[in-house]
Amino acid sequence: MKPFVWQGCAKVYLPACLLLAIVASRHTPLQAQSCPPAVTTTITTYPNTFYSSQQTSIQAGSSSMVIGPAKYGSNPINAGDILLIIQMQGAQIDTTNTSSYGSGVAGPASGYLNNANLLAGNMEFVVAANSVPVSGGTLNFNTPLVNNYQNTAYGTDGQYSYQVIHVPFYYNLTLGATVTVPRWNGTAGGVVVLGATNVVNMNGQTVDASGAGFRGGGGVQLGGGTGSRNDVAAMSTNNACASKGEGIAGTPRYVNDNGSLLVNNVEGYPNGSFDRGAPGNGGGGGTDGNPANNAENSGGGGGGNGGAGGNGGKSWSSNLAIGGAPGAFFSQNSPSRLVMGGGGGAGTTNNGTGTPSGGFASSGAPGGGIVIIFAGSIVGSGTVNVNGANANSTVLNDASGGGGAGGSVLINAGSGHSGLTILANGGTGGNNNGGGSGAHGPGGGGGGGVIYSNGTVNAASSVNPGLPGTEVGGTVYGATAGTTGVLNSNAMIVTPLSCSVLAAEFISVTATNNSGRVWINWQVNNEINIMRYTIEKSSNAIDFSIAGTVDDTPGNSSEGNYSFLDPSTGEEGSVYYRINALHTDGHYSFSKIIAVKTAVATDAMTISPDPAGSACTIKWFSAGNDHVVISLFDATGHNVLRRRYQVKAGITALPLTNLAALPNGLYLVRGDDGTGSKKGKLLILH
Numbered sequence: 001m002k003p004f005v006w007q008g009c010a011k012v013y014l015p016a017c018l019l020l021a022i023v024a025s026r027h028t029p030l031q032a033q034s035c036p037p038a039v040t041t042t043i044t045t046y047p048n049t050f051y052s053s054q055q056t057s058i059q060a061g062s063s064s065m066v067i068g069p070a071k072y073g074s075n076p077i078n079a080g081d082i083l084l085i086i087q088m089q090g091a092q093i094d095t096t097n098t099s100s101y102g103s104g105v106a107g108p109a110s111g112y113l114n115n116a117n118l119l120a121g122n123m124e125f126v127v128a129a130n131s132v133p134v135s136g137g138t139l140n141f142n143t144p145l146v147n148n149y150q151n152t153a154y155g156t157d158g159q160y161s162y163q164v165i166h167v168p169f170y171y172n173l174t175l176g177a178t179v180t181v182p183r184w185n186g187t188a189g190g191v192v193v194l195g196a197t198n199v200v201n202m203n204g205q206t207v208d209a210s211g212a213g214f215r216g217g218g219g220v221q222l223g224g225g226t227g228s229r230n231d232v233a234a235m236s237t238n239n240a241c242a243s244k245g246e247g248i249a250g251t252p253r254y255v256n257d258n259g260s261l262l263v264n265n266v267e268g269y270p271n272g273s274f275d276r277g278a279p280g281n282g283g284g285g286g287t288d289g290n291p292a293n294n295a296e297n298s299g300g301g302g303g304g305n306g307g308a309g310g311n312g313g314k315s316w317s318s319n320l321a322i323g324g325a326p327g328a329f330f331s332q333n334s335p336s337r338l339v340m341g342g343g344g345g346a347g348t349t350n351n352g353t354g355t356p357s358g359g360f361a362s363s364g365a366p367g368g369g370i371v372i373i374f375a376g377s378i379v380g381s382g383t384v385n386v387n388g389a390n391a392n393s394t395v396l397n398d399a400s401g402g403g404g405a406g407g408s409v410l411i412n413a414g415s416g417h418s419g420l421t422i423l424a425n426g427g428t429g430g431n432n433n434g435g436g437s438g439a440h441g442p443g444g445g446g447g448g449g450v451i452y453s454n455g456t457v458n459a460a461s462s463v464n465p466g467l468p469g470t471e472v473g474g475t476v477y478g479a480t481a482g483t484t485g486v487l488n489s490n491a492m493i494v495t496p497l498s499c500s501v502l503a504a505e506f507i508s509v510t511a512t513n514n515s516g517r518v519w520i521n522w523q524v525n526n527e528i529n530i531m532r533y534t535i536e537k538s539s540n541a542i543d544f545s546i547a548g549t550v551d552d553t554p555g556n557s558s559e560g561n562y563s564f565l566d567p568s569t570g571e572e573g574s575v576y577y578r579i580n581a582l583h584t585d586g587h588y589s590f591s592k593i594i595a596v597k598t599a600v601a602t603d604a605m606t607i608s609p610d611p612a613g614s615a616c617t618i619k620w621f622s623a624g625n626d627h628v629v630i631s632l633f634d635a636t637g638h639n640v641l642r643r644r645y646q647v648k649a650g651i652t653a654l655p656l657t658n659l660a661a662l663p664n665g666l667y668l669v670r671g672d673d674g675t676g677s678k679k680g681k682l683l684i685l686h
Helices: none
Strands: 010-021 030-034 040-043 049-053 064-072 082-089 123-127 137-140 161-166 170-175 191-201 206-208 254-257 260-263 370-379 382-385 408-413 420-423 450-453 486-488 497-514 517-525 530-538 545-551 559-566 574-583 588-590 594-597 606-608 616-622 626-633 639-647 650-656 665-672 677-684
Touching: 064 161, 082 191, 161 191, 408 420, 420 450, 497 574, 497 594, 517 530, 517 574, 530 559, 545 559, 574 677, 606 677, 616 626, 616 639, 616 665, 616 677, 626 650, 639 650
Parallel strands: 040 170, 170 191, 191 370, 206 382, 370 408, 382 420, 408 450, 450 486
Antiparallel strands: 010 030, 010 497, 049 064, 049 161, 064 137, 082 123, 082 161, 254 260, 497 517, 517 559, 530 545, 530 574, 574 588, 574 594, 606 616, 616 650, 626 639, 626 665, 665 677
């Protein structure tokens, strides 16, 4: 991206704009890509491109990182582009097989450690300083990072992961269909960012990130093995109990990956990815009442976000409250720190009932994703849906999974909030009808999500908790609902992305006399919002008339090169030209004034440069050695400067200095050598 102020270049203040990105902990605006042209763009799919993390650790203050290939989308990164860096996972947990699991505090065996290694939700907008292809590479930023980011595989802790999201900005953006957010796949997705410097027109459409967040624990039919009904954490290789849900603290071995069972190569959570302890905001898996045969099935816990999830239902026959613990609410949430809804934990299953079979119907459900919208204003009505998904309710003689938590939404607009209905509700826990063999543990409800807006959204918006599932008798059998999420319609959002007028340049403006006709040439940088150029001329650099017009070249967004021929220069001597740029918003701006000698009069002198700032040079022809007096007169006829020079035969260059002491304006220059005089004009501009 070329600099917008070059030493020695004249400025024209174009409404070609820069996007300004300010992150919560940052107080200085970032200069970014030029504002888009004043046109309307209609989209029918997500506009973002999602680059996976590759570099292990990036510290605050860093100005570069190495990113992996794009996982969704196909837009390469160009210098000046806006990007969102967001830490998706990154939390440590207490891994002990006790009621202190998760938060480290004895109680529900749920949560995460609030320490210096809690990175989940860190996010900031940055401006690319270089181009990066979709295959990935080294990305440089215009300003240093504010937050730390980490990308580490499962080991002592669960997985840490961040992603880099390319964010195109529009002038007017219209939704032409439902925009479905790509689902989180363990490395990328789950987020959409829509931005328009002027208007986002919802057009009756929906931005759908429901179930696009952290994934539920994958249900799997098991015949029994080792372990205890008192366990809160156990290895998936024990052949008993059920998987925890995915969340900010990691990804389990068994995952409900968009309706299919994904079996990862690693355990995913330290000390085991099974049993009722809830890691981070992921719901706990059911602990079976009799791990030896895995037949006393308990339900999975709901995922958490703005609100905590609900408990999974009790075990069959033994009637023990050992269903999955609730995924924790994310207490650090704010407009500058957002996470996806946690996935529900799976219920234990030995019979593998329901559809799909093989125990997968007992899976936990995914949480909702993240939607961020920035706009000058929002028009039309529409829906933003980040609901957590409901768990499967086709299960018969097995326990059911927990519902996913609602996701997160951030809205920053100048007006039009009331047209948005935002749904960030928790999903319902799974039902089971027992098949005549009695109650099995239903799933817990997902927690409500998070909504931050700088204006009042539609009254139908909600962050309701998900209800618990029920068993054959219609009771919840120990399963509980999630808790209500966060809805703040008066949020102090300090992450605006907007346009600011910037100084662009006429890189050069020249005029050349060609046999009494004058060619005017000019080069303009960043002319994206220019409609037309008017060439104006003057004999005194004060009173200008129109010499002609030239239309802007369509499609130009950076440099433009133009020429104009003035066939009639008028009077002899100097003629002054300037370029008047007409902007798309109706205002005008001007280039510097330039002078050109047309027909040279017999009594004229040569002065350069003209206009002059602090000094100029007068070329004087003399027939022999002599003295010359140079005088400057202002518009009122007053002599404001007088200098005496010694000249020789031929041409002598006479320096005229200290012009900075004179006001800007047009001056008459007269030279006298005792035998005659010569006259000229000089425009002084500081």
